[in-house]
Amino acid sequence: xxxxxxxxxxxxxxxxxxxxxxxxxxxxxxxxxxxxxxxxxxxxxxxxxxxxxxxxxxxxxxxxxxxxxxxxxxxxxxxxxxxxxxxxxxxxxxxxxxxxxxxxxxxxxxxxxxxxxxxxxxxxxxxxxxxxxxxxxxxxxxxxxxxxxxxxxxxxxxxxxxxxxxxxxxxxxxxxxxxxxxxxxxxxxxxxxxxxxxxxxxxxxxxxxxxxxxxxxxxxxxxxxxxxxxxxxxxxxxxxxxxxxxxxxxxxxxxxxxxxxxxxxxxxxxxxxxxxxxxxxxxxxxxxxxxxxxxxxxxxxxxxxxxxxxxxxxxxxxxxxxxxxxxxxxxxxxxxxxxxxxxxxxxxxxxxxxxxxxxxxxxxxxxxxxxxxxxxxxxxxxxxxxxxxxxxxxxxxxxxxxxxxxxxxxxxxxxxxxxxxxxxxxxxxxxxxxxxxxxxxxxxxxxxxxxxxxxxxxxxxxxxxxxxxxxxxxxxxxxx
Numbered sequence: 509x510x511x512x513x514x515x516x517x518x519x520x521x522x523x524x525x526x527x528x529x530x531x532x533x534x535x536x537x538x539x540x541x542x543x544x545x546x547x548x549x550x551x552x553x554x555x556x557x558x559x560x561x562x563x564x565x566x567x568x569x570x571x572x573x574x575x576x577x578x579x580x581x582x583x584x585x586x587x588x589x590x591x592x593x594x595x596x597x598x599x600x601x602x603x604x605x606x607x608x609x610x611x612x613x614x615x616x617x618x619x620x621x622x623x624x625x626x627x628x629x630x631x632x633x634x635x636x637x638x639x640x641x642x643x644x645x646x647x648x649x650x651x652x653x654x655x656x657x658x659x660x661x662x663x664x665x666x667x668x669x670x671x672x673x674x675x676x677x678x679x680x681x682x683x684x685x686x687x688x689x690x691x692x693x694x695x696x697x698x699x700x701x702x703x704x705x706x707x708x709x710x711x712x713x714x715x716x717x718x719x720x721x722x723x724x725x726x727x728x729x730x731x732x733x734x735x736x737x738x739x740x741x742x743x744x745x746x747x748x749x750x751x752x753x754x755x756x757x758x759x760x761x762x763x764x765x766x767x768x769x770x771x772x773x774x775x776x777x778x779x780x781x782x783x784x785x786x787x788x789x790x791x792x793x794x795x796x797x798x799x800x801x802x803x804x805x806x807x808x809x810x811x812x813x814x815x816x817x818x819x820x821x822x823x824x825x826x827x828x829x830x831x832x833x834x835x836x837x838x839x840x841x842x843x844x845x846x847x848x849x850x851x852x853x854x855x856x857x858x859x860x861x862x863x864x865x866x867x868x869x870x871x872x873x874x875x876x877x878x879x880x881x882x883x884x885x886x887x888x889x890x891x892x893x894x895x896x897x898x899x900x901x902x903x904x905x906x907x908x909x910x911x912x913x914x915x916x917x918x919x920x921x922x923x924x925x926x927x928x929x930x931x932x933x934x935x936x937x938x939x940x941x942x943x944x945x946x947x948x949x950x951x952x953x954x955x956x957x958x959x960x961x962x963x964x965x966x967x968x969x970x971x972x973x974x975x976x977x978x979x980x981x982x983x984x985x986x987x988x
């Protein structure tokens with residue numbers, strides 16, 4: 509963790525701590541935070557209690573210069589303390605937080621394009637430390653730049669073990685004190701978020717989920733709200749954090765639409781940086797057009813509808829779950845690597861983004877989708893090939909250009925590059941007519957074999973592209 513220091517890089521984390529004793533419950537009976545100032549700017553940030561009579565406040569400076577802070581608190585020892593630090597240019601690889609650009613796409617704060625290539629590892633921070641470290645080792649060599657992960661432990665098939673740490677004080681399984689957090693649990697969580705940040709991976713933090721045997725999915729409203737405030741205070745300063753209100757929110761039968769709206773508003777109001785916010789569906793979709801939703805997080809296998817979802821919501825579409833590569837009994841977790849790679853390219857050719865997951869049976873139930881550890885499938889190296897393709901071209905994301913039932917075509921860079929994807933069909937040629945007066949280089953891409961073959965010469969007007977007559981072929985046209 510970045511520590512309290514005289515110098516903090518832009519988009520890093522400045523932390524200020526203070527000590528005070530409380531006769532009551534320090535989580536509920538004490539307020540603490542700070543106001544950060546740079547020139548005429550003023551940013552109010554909530555602090556949190558971290559155990560051992562220690563209160564902390566974290567801040568992400570987004571502008572270089574001399575920042576000053578003054579604390580506020582309900583205890584005399586916490587109120588009116590002053591400090592300062594200098595925000596300096598970001599280090600190499602620090603591009604700032606990710607935000608929405610061009611309505612349907614993402615970029616880092618410094619303008620660097622961000623092409624979402626995510627994966628799911630729901631309960632990896634709830635495993636033994638050695639397995640958590642193995643997950644990070646695997647991610648360091650994998651192509652993924654976003655990880656979906658839960659704050660609460662998960663209870664589901666292939667994931668029955670008790671976690672080493674719980675988020676609240678009390679006795680498992682149901683005797684919890686929801687008014688007293690367990691700081692050790694959250695310290696581990698934020699340490700893992702920081703390690704993901706240093707790997708260049710966004711942490712998509714899932715705040716609620718239905719797969720629970722401890723009572724965390726059925727807390728009273730005041731406990732839900734207090735938990736959200738605490739998590740935001742601890743994690744919001746990390747530039748790689750995204751907020752997901754829930755995984756499969758509609759399976760949480762004790763929550764209603766008003767609850768989800770309240771959760772969104774709490775996070776939105778308490779987060780001074782306005783991190784990306786989404787919610788993930790099971791059967792019933794949330795209305796992603798609501799103003800507090802920054803992008804759609806979708807569970808669906810119908811990726812041919814990507815362009816329709818874009819038109820409906822007017823926001824980036826991320827299909828975080830399109831079924832997983834694996835061999836388990838459940839239908840959502842037994843598609844082939846070839847099918848998953850196809851879905852990645854199909855979503856890309858619809859102007860959106862797709863997420864990975866892996867569910868191969870293991871004698872110790874070490875399935876990547878839940879516990880992390882090692883990747884065993886064939887899709888990651890091919891997803892890496894797609895990521896290189898996305899990053900090798902004009903800046904910005906793809907937008908629909910033309911559509912037919914058997915192929916998708918998108919463009920970026922105002923027509924500087926076109927992508928046509930044929931999916932499972934296997935034509936031996938493709939005839940096309942491009943705008944008059946424009947010349948193109950043409951490449952034929954085998955998305956499964958990871959090959960790129962350039963056609964000889966320049967092409968313009970109407971011409972025919974020879975194709976290999978097998979599935980999963982794409983064509984890229986680059987304007988000269």
